[in-house]
Amino acid sequence: MATKTHPDDDAMLEECPSCERETPHEVSVRILTESDKGENAEFSREPYRVAVCDACGAEEKTRMNNA
16 A cells, blocks of 8 residues: 655545545544454454545545554
């Protein structure tokens, strides 16, 4: 997954599967809960890289620790 900075601004350009082209994306890291069970939810939190396409709003989540 290549991420480039557009020369005209600080936008992160990434390939968007929905748009099928490079578009600006808002990128963040979030801690998400993977378990639906209430009693185990606190133990199933994992870091994810979340990229949202500025053009179409498509969101892509990638788990960061695939160990």
